[in-house]
Amino acid sequence: MxxxxxxxxxxxxxxxxxxxxxxxxxxxxxxxxxxxxxxxxxxxxxxxxxxxxxxxxxxxxxxxxxxxDRKINVFVWDMDETLILLKSLITGTYAKAFNGSKDVQKGIEIGKTWENQILRICDDYFFYEQIEGCNKPYIDAMREYDDGLDLTDYDFANDGFVGAAFDDDANKKKLAYRHRIIAQKYKKGLRSLFGEKMIKSWDDLYEATDDYTDKWLSSARACVAQCARGNKDSTAPNSSEAENINVIVTSGSLIPSLVKCLLFRLDDLISYDNVYSSWEVGKYKCFSLIKERFNGPNVQFCAIGDGWEECEAAENMQWPFVQIDPAPVSTSHRFPELNLETLGHYISVIYGGDSDDEDE
Incomplete structure (x- = not known):
């Protein structure tokens, strides 16, 4: 709660x-x-x-x-080059940072394979070809226009939706319908859309990517899972059990970001309504929306990412910020080293802990 x-x-x-x-x-x-x-x-x-x-x-x-009175920790994650590695694989910058110890071309091929799969799923199953120009910061942004119509037999291909004119009320309602279906598909997962053969091919690609990136994907997921579990608050050893909430704020478009969550096994840890896109509104606006949504006297926020924009937004919000560095350097600010204990340290620096109150 x-x-x-x-x-x-x-x-x-x-x-x-x-x-x-x-x-x-x-x-x-x-x-x-x-x-x-x-x-x-x-x-x-x-x-x-x-x-x-x-x-x-x-x-x-x-x-x-x-x-x-229970503490609530809201972890605000960047996606690309933080929870997943994709752009740096496609450009080869990830492999080049290892000074010859990794096959650059192999990384590029892995990245492009992911990119093709993501775009195909977006277009074929998540209306992306229709709504690419209608990016919203979160999937429920159009809910007020959804009249609850039964969409079981709705013909999305011939309903007259015009993405370029989505600002009129008729198109807003049609966009809201699409968002509702996208949310439903996200909740059901990829196995409700695809057969075992396709699922296995993605599992194999995931494992190959995880091996190539020295377990970056699986360790990042494990860290999010650790945050997702109810656990003793590391910033306040004597406090009651804390509630942790994971939120993603990505600089990419919303629909591809939701598909990435599905493909990279994050959908069971982060619900569709906790995925935000800063593509048009910027990171600071998304952070403000998150603060407004979750804010309270016992809520603590922590932002994690690799970019300057989320760093600046976190600083403006007076949140702790953990800078991720995918480069192969000796640091706890990359996966697999990063864990909840490290995040808890950053939170305690900004917010303190119960022990401070006891000393008073």
Whole structure:
């Protein structure tokens, strides 16, 4: 449960129902609002309520506040040259940094194979040929235009969608339909779209890439998985279990980035609504959207990437930033060396830990 923080609206059923019913509804505001509601709305909570209901409410409040006091770490990952290696394979810069110990041409071939597969899947299964010019920062950006129409028999090929004119309401609705289908396909995964033969070919390509990059892909995925698990907060040894959330902010277009998540085995760790594209709006805007979405008194952010733009955006947001360097140097700022403990150190430098409060 994340710290958008909620307060509880408790409504006791009217006496004429001759049966008291406790209804709980959640609203996204602050913990202080919850306290004010409990303390200053006695008619909603205590009037006509039994002693048993009062005890239940006190227990509910206590449990709620314990959850709200739990730290939340939001890890904001760059994708290319951070979680995956692709551009540097295609250009040969990754292999050249090893001064002859890696086959440059082999890396280029691996990178181009990935590139071709990504574009083919985007065009054939994710409407990319139609909506390439309609890039949005996240997949739910058009949700307000989706009227919930049943799309089971919808003819996407002949619905008159014009990508170049997507600013009018009719095309916005059609774009929203496509985004809904893309989200559904992402949730179901590649195995719902392709047979075992195709899946095996991608698995083989993944393993070949992982071997060529000294386990970069698998170790990056393992680090994200480590962050995704509920675990003891390394920045506060005496604190309760922390909740960790992984978010991707990529400089690439949104649809190819979602397909990359699927192909590079990140889809079970990062949901489609946690993938952001800064292609048009920039990293700072995406970081601001993420802060607005997850912000709360116990939320800590950490950005991880290889580029200057995410570094500058993190600095402006006053977030810790971990600079990734794919070059073969002796550093913990590359995979497979980077892990949750290192990220926790960066978080503690900016945010401190519970021990600081105890000393006071």
């Amino acid at each position: 994340i710290n958008f923080l909620c307060w509880l609206l408790v409504q006791i059923a009217k006496p004429e129902t001759q049966k008291k019913t406790l209804t709980v509804r959640l609203f996204f505001v602050s913990k202080s609002s919850f306290d004010l509601f409990i303390n200053f709305h006695p008619s909603s909570v205590h009037q006509s309520s039994s002693k048993g209901e009062g005890l239940f409410l006190n227990k509910l409040k206590s449990k709620f506040l314990r959850v709200m």
